[in-house]
Each structure stands twice: as structure tokens, then as C-alpha cells.
Amino acid sequence: SPQRLSMQAKTIRRAVRAILITEDHEVLLMRARAGYRPAYWFTPGGGVDPGATEAACLRRELQEELGLVGFELGPLLIKRSFTMDRHPRFSEQHDSIYVIHHPRFEPFMSDVKEARSIDRLHFWPLHELRSTREVIFPDTLGHYVHRYLEHGETHPEGVVARSVQS
Numbered sequence: 001s002p003q004r005l006s007m008q009a010k011t012i013r014r015a016v017r018a019i020l021i022t023e024d025h026e027v028l029l030m031r032a033r034a035g036y037r038p039a040y041w042f043t044p045g046g047g048v049d050p051g052a053t054e055a056a057c058l059r060r061e062l063q064e065e066l067g068l069v070g071f072e073l074g075p076l077l078i079k080r081s082f083t084m085d086r087h088p089r090f091s092e093q094h095d096s097i098y099v100i101h102h103p104r105f106e107p108f109m110s111d112v113k114e115a116r117s118i119d120r121l122h123f124w125p126l127h128e129l130r131s132t133r134e135v136i137f138p139d140t141l142g143h144y145v146h147r148y149l150e151h152g153e154t155h156p157e158g159v160v161a162r163s164v165q166s
Contacts, residue, residue, distance in 0.1 A: 016054040017045030017097040018062060019077060019145060022104040026123035027145055029136065030065065033119050040135040041122075043097060054096055062100075065114060066107040066121070074099035075154040078144055097138075099148065 020028040020043075029041040046061040048054055055073055062068040078097040104123060109115045124132075126149070130142035138144075147153045 012091065013093045014048040015045060015093055015095050016048050016058045016061070017043040017095055018058055018100045019043055019097055019141070020066075020068075020100050020102055021145065021149070022102065022123060024104070025126045025145075025149060026104065027126065027129055027141070028066070028107065028121065028123050029129075030118050031120040031122065032117050038135065039119070040137060041124075042137045043141070045095075045097075054098075058098065064111040065109055065118075066105075067110060068102070068105065068107070071100050071102050074101060077148055077154055078138065078141075080138055095138075099154075 022028075028044065030044055031039055031041050033039045044062055044065045045058055046065070048057045058073065059069075059071075062071070075098065076096055077099050079095065080097070081092065081094045083092050107121045109118060109121070126142065126145060129136070130146060132142075136142070
């Protein structure tokens with residue numbers, strides 16, 4: 001059937017993301033308005049190209065999405081995998097999410113294609129990130145950032161999250 005063929009054509013995507021944390025413990029997130037789901041917030045980053053390192057891909061993505069260059073990559077904080085039932089091209093994604101400490105800056109998106117689906121960039125104070133009712137991926141982001149900032153916890157293999165995002 002056509003639906004079965006389209007499901008077979010979907011692939012697994014490797015992605016790398018950044019939790020940008022300012023000196024005031026704000027976290028920079030992007031808000032997407034995708035046609036197949038309600039608006040949601042997420043960390044900047046993108047797909048890992050075959051043969052490329054996560055660090056190289058993250059540097060490229062942050063330059064395209066935020067205009068950010070010349071930063072130091074921090075520790076790997078979260079590894080997670082999730083299924084994407086309604087995504088047109090991917091059936092599953094595996095994320096590696098790194099910490100980057102950086103002074104607050106004025107982000108700008110140079111990727112015209114991606115700018116069509118991103119309607120806002122916002123620095124979230126940690127207390128708001130932990131208490132908001134807005135949809136944020138991963139939904140435990142505020143918890144992990146708090147534990148990292150308060151206790152220095154960076155055990156990515158111990159915080160693997162498996163979730164479904166439709």
C-alpha cells in the first residue's frame with residue numbers, strides 16, 4: 001500500500017543540539033510552527049552529516065541558526081531517542097545535546113529555509129523554563145539544566161530519554 005511504502009522510505013536521523021546557557025542562567029530556545037503540529041520550543045542544532053563530527057555539525061548549525069561563532073563546546077548533557085510518527089521524512093531521531101556557556105547575544109537566523117518555520121528565538125530564565133506550560137522538547141530540559149548548574153551532573157548515558165513526538 002502507498003502508506004506502507006512511505007513508512008519504509010522514512011529514515012533514522014542523527015542530530016546534535018546545544019543548550020546555550022548565559023551567565024544569568026538563561027537558556028536560548030527556538031519556537032517552531034510546523035504545519036503538522038502545534039507550536040513548540042526546542043534547542044538549536046540539526047542533523048549530523050554522514051562522516052562529519054557532532055562538533056563540526058553543531059558549529060555549522062549554530063552559525064546558520066543563531067549567527068554564533070567562536071564558542072567553546074561544553075559537556076554532553078543529554079542523549080535521547082524518539083519516534084516521529086507524523087514527520088514527513090524521518091521515523092526516528094537520535095539527539096546528542098551539549099552544553100555551551102556563552103554571554104547573552106542577539107541571535108539572527110541566516111538559514112532562509114529554516115527561518116520559514118522558526119518564528120521566535122528567546123532566552124528563557126531557568127525558573128520559567130522549569131515552570132512553563134508551553135511545549136518544550138525535550139520536556140525534561142529545565143530539570144536537566146537545573147541539575148547540571150546546581151550539581152554539575154553530566155551523565156548523558158544515565159539520562160537517555162525515549163519519547164514519542166507526533
